[in-house]
Amino acid sequence: MTKKRILITNDDGIHAPGIKHLWNSLKNDYEVTVVAPHQEQSGVGVSVTIRHPLQLNRLHWNGIQAYSVTGTPADCVKLALNVILDERPHLIVSGINRGTNSGRNVLYSGTCGGVIEGTMRDIPGIAFSLSDYQDPKFESIERFIPPFLEFVFNKPLPPQTFLNVNFPSVIEGAPKGFKFARQGKEYWGESLDARNHPTEGHTYYWIGARKVQFEENEESDVSWLNKGYVAAVPVNVGDLTENNHLRTHKDLFEKHFECLNF
Amino acid sequence: MTKKRILITNDDGIHAPGIKHLWNSLKNDYEVTVVAPHQEQSGVGVSVTIRHPLQLNRLHWNGIQAYSVTGTPADCVKLALNVILDERPHLIVSGINRGTNSGRNVLYSGTCGGVIEGTMRDIPGIAFSLSDYQDPKFESIERFIPPFLEFVFNKPLPPQTFLNVNFPSVIEGAPKGFKFARQGKEYWGESLDARNHPTEGHTYYWIGARKVQFEENEESDVSWLNKGYVAAVPVNVGDLTENNHLRTHKDLFEKHFECLNF
Numbered sequence: 001m002t003k004k005r006i007l008i009t010n011d012d013g014i015h016a017p018g019i020k021h022l023w024n025s026l027k028n029d030y031e032v033t034v035v036a037p038h039q040e041q042s043g044v045g046v047s048v049t050i051r052h053p054l055q056l057n058r059l060h061w062n063g064i065q066a067y068s069v070t071g072t073p074a075d076c077v078k079l080a081l082n083v084i085l086d087e088r089p090h091l092i093v094s095g096i097n098r099g100t101n102s103g104r105n106v107l108y109s110g111t112c113g114g115v116i117e118g119t120m121r122d123i124p125g126i127a128f129s130l131s132d133y134q135d136p137k138f139e140s141i142e143r144f145i146p147p148f149l150e151f152v153f154n155k156p157l158p159p160q161t162f163l164n165v166n167f168p169s170v171i172e173g174a175p176k177g178f179k180f181a182r183q184g185k186e187y188w189g190e191s192l193d194a195r196n197h198p199t200e201g202h203t204y205y206w207i208g209a210r211k212v213q214f215e216e217n218e219e220s221d222v223s224w225l226n227k228g229y230v231a232a233v234p235v236n237v238g239d240l241t242e243n244n245h246l247r248t249h250k251d252l253f254e255k256h257f258e259c260l261n262f
Numbered sequence: 263m264t265k266k267r268i269l270i271t272n273d274d275g276i277h278a279p280g281i282k283h284l285w286n287s288l289k290n291d292y293e294v295t296v297v298a299p300h301q302e303q304s305g306v307g308v309s310v311t312i313r314h315p316l317q318l319n320r321l322h323w324n325g326i327q328a329y330s331v332t333g334t335p336a337d338c339v340k341l342a343l344n345v346i347l348d349e350r351p352h353l354i355v356s357g358i359n360r361g362t363n364s365g366r367n368v369l370y371s372g373t374c375g376g377v378i379e380g381t382m383r384d385i386p387g388i389a390f391s392l393s394d395y396q397d398p399k400f401e402s403i404e405r406f407i408p409p410f411l412e413f414v415f416n417k418p419l420p421p422q423t424f425l426n427v428n429f430p431s432v433i434e435g436a437p438k439g440f441k442f443a444r445q446g447k448e449y450w451g452e453s454l455d456a457r458n459h460p461t462e463g464h465t466y467y468w469i470g471a472r473k474v475q476f477e478e479n480e481e482s483d484v485s486w487l488n489k490g491y492v493a494a495v496p497v498n499v500g501d502l503t504e505n506n507h508l509r510t511h512k513d514l515f516e517k518h519f520e521c522l523n524f
Contacts, residue, residue, distance in 0.1 A: 045307040046369050053457070053466040071469075078469060082454045106502060107308050107369075107378060116369060120449055120474070143524060151518050155511050161504045178519035180512045183503045187382055192344045195315070204315040207333075207340060212382070232515065236504035240368060241445045242423045242496040249417050250442040253494065256413050257440035262405060 004153065006030040007089040007118075009076045011041045011097065011110025014061065014068040018096035021138035022128060023062065025145035026093070033089070034066035035080040037073060037110075042099075043188075046113035047072045056083065073114030081121075091149065092118040095128030098136050102129075102166045102221045103186035106235050115162040116237050124152060125162040131169045131225060140170050144178075144230065160238025166221055168228045176228040183233045184222030185214040266415065268292040269351040269380075271338045273359065273372025275302045276323065276330040280358035283400035284390060285324065287407040288355070295351070296328035297342040299335060299372075305450075308375035309334045318345065335376030343383075353411065354380040357390030360398050364391075364428045364483045365448035368497050377424040378499050386414060387424040393431045393487060402432050406440075406492065422500025428483055430490045443493040446484030447476040 006026055010019040014036040026032055038057065041047075049071040056079055057068045067084055069076045077092060094114040101109040106127075115125025126148055130136045148165055157163060164183075168175055191208030216222045221231035268288055272281040276298040288294055300319065303309075311333040318341055319330045329346055331338045339354060356376040363371040368389075377387025388410055392398045410427055419425060426445075430437055453470030478484045483493035 040313060043310040043312045045309050045375075047307050047309045048305040048370060048452070048469055050305045050469050050471060051302060053468050055464070055466050075469060078452045078454070079467060082452065083456070083467070104382065104500065107499060108310060113307075120366065120451070147519060147522055151515060154518075155514065158504055158507050161507065174524070178516060180508055180515035182505075182508065183501050185500070189382070190310070190340045190344065192340070194345070202317070204317050205341060205345070206315050207310055207312050207337060209312060230519075234504040234507045235502045236507075237369060237502060238366065238447070239445050240497045240499060240502070242420055242498035243444075245420050245423065245496045245498075246442055246444065252417065253413060253442035254440060256416075257409060257492075260409055262436070 003029065003031040004090040005087060006032045007080050007085065007092045008032055008034045009073050009092065009094050009114040010036050011044065011073050011113065013037050013040045014066060016098065018098055018138050020062060021142050022093060022096050022145065025142040029146065033080065033085060034061065035076045035084060036068060037076060038068040038070045041072050041110040043108050044072045044110040044113060045108050046074045046116045048074050054079065073110045074117040077114055077117040089123060091152065092123055092125040094125065096138050097129035099133045100129055100131045100166050100225065101127060101164065102225055102231065103184035105187050106164055106183065108188060112164060119160045119162055119237055122159055124157045126152060126165060127162060128165050130167045132171055137170050141167050148232065157234060158236065161234050161236045163232050164235050165230065165232045166225055167230050168225045175230045178230045179224045181221040181224050181231040181233050182217060182219050183235060184216045184220035186216065186222045187212050265291065265293040266352040267349060268294045269339065269342050269347065269354045270294055270296045271335050271354065271356050271376040272298050273303045273306065273335050273375065275299050276328060278360065280360055280400050282324060283404050284355060284358050284407065287404040291408065295342065295347060296323065297338045297346060298330060299338060300330040300332045303334050303372040305370050306334045306372040306375060307370050308336045308378045310336050316341065335372045336379040339376055339379040351385060353414065354385055354387040356387065358400050359391035361395045362391055362393045362428050362487065363389060363426065364487055364493065365446035367449050368426055368445065370450060374426060381422045381424055381499055384421055386419045388414060388427060389424060390427050392429045394433055399432050403429050410494065419496060420498065423496050423498045425494050426497050427492065427494045428487055429492050430487045437492045438490040440492045441486045443483040443486050443495050444479060444481050445495045445497060446478045446482035448478065448484045449474055
């Protein structure tokens with residue numbers, strides 16, 4: 001049987017350790033192509049680079065040919081599909097990110113951004129993140145990666161949907177278990193720091209980062225992660241319509257504008 | 263009665279004409295603060311700048327003091343809330359964008375990104391875009407802007423929801439009407455162009471842009487726009503869980519991992 005084609009990307013950049021461990025966990029069972037940002041792209045979401053051109057670098061990487069792109073994870077996917085790959089991949093896999101992308105961080109996360117770009121054209125995706133930020137032990141979660149691919153190939157994701165997988169801290173041991181979960185509310189907010197330029201004196205600002213926490217549903221990814229479980233959320237980015245509000249206020253909205261004498 | 267506080271931003275940059283017309287339409291009835299990107303930020307979605315510091319410029323702009331930030335629309339909102347504004351705004355308004363942000367472009371759009379940053383902390387928002395890309399007549403839609411604010415103040419948006427408003431081309435006359443709509447599928451995809459560096463010879467790539475079109479529901483924003491109507495979609499970015507898939511496969515997912523002998 002021919003192997004399934006997997007496109008691997010990330011947002012920590014081609015030289016980050018997480019993507020090497022992701023590739024290592026999949027390279028024997030799949031036909032893998034690695035296309036990742038030339039530099040770290042944390043926090044860029046599904047950004048695309050339209051105001052300056054991109055360079056595509058072919059490089060020797062862990063004994064294979066891989067590619068780096070001077071842009072975002074979404075740019076990487078666009079170049080992979082248009083320039084690098086002869087055939088459409090069966091799946092896009094992104095990560096393993098250093099730090100969580102649970103809750104509402106799916107919108108900020110470049111790790112998720114790469115797979116969201118795939119969902120636009122109905123290529124399913126999985127984003128992997130590890131909660132540990134300092135000295136993350138990616139090698140210890142490699143063996144847990146392939147079962148996620150087996151699951152989505154066995155039970156295909158609906159259109160315009162990806163799987164957002166977050167691992168809890170594994171510094172003190174393996175995860176307690178695996179949960180299919182709802183998206184939580186937590187997100188990475190700013191922790192603003194104002195400083196003065198050393199010679200010019202003007203003020204500049206670091207956005208910084210701090211977790212903004214909420215009371216969470218116990219079936220949410222954030223709750224499971226906090227209890228030491230791996231949490232996987234099926235995330236649909238195809239239709240964000242707030243249908244209740246639309247249905248409730250549709251007539252009123254249209255009447256409001258009809259009654260105006262423009 | 264004290265005026266409501268409005269924060270205005272955009273993604274075309276502080277010097278783009280669209281934001282001036284947005285401000286002009288609201289300046290008399292609201293207490294308005296303008297904080298916009300120093301440079302154009304189209305396509306950056308809800309990106310945040312975490313790997314380099316930001317400068318905040320105070321500038322004289324159309325006879326008032328406004329602010330520019332060397333970052334994204336989401337960065338502008340973060341700096342506005344943390345550094346510029348004494349009190350939380352009642353609403354964040356973004357645009358008027360040059361070009362449509364209908365359908366699935368809510369995820370790519372920096373115009374929407376600015377208001378999404380607000381929804382994270384339960385500040386409602388409205389994103390305005392005009393379909394005309396060449397020589398857009400923003401002045402001719404100014405009068406249609408205030409009724410949208412009146413509507414959302416009268417019938418508040420649900421938490422974590424913003425209104426995505428797109429105007430059809432107005433080159434040949436006023437819109438045919440106003441519709442409360444579902445999100446369509448259309449998005450701005452790439453139109454890749456490979457070129458050679460003039461002296462170094464290497465290949466570089468422009469992502470470019472082209473509309474990727476689908477068969478659309480007739481109640482979608484894309485369909486109404488194509489018929490000459492203004493379309494407003496209530497967009498919820500708070501919970502993107504694909505609940506059907508979660509419910510259907512939760513047990514199977516958890517069993518799949520339980521049965522593995524890690």
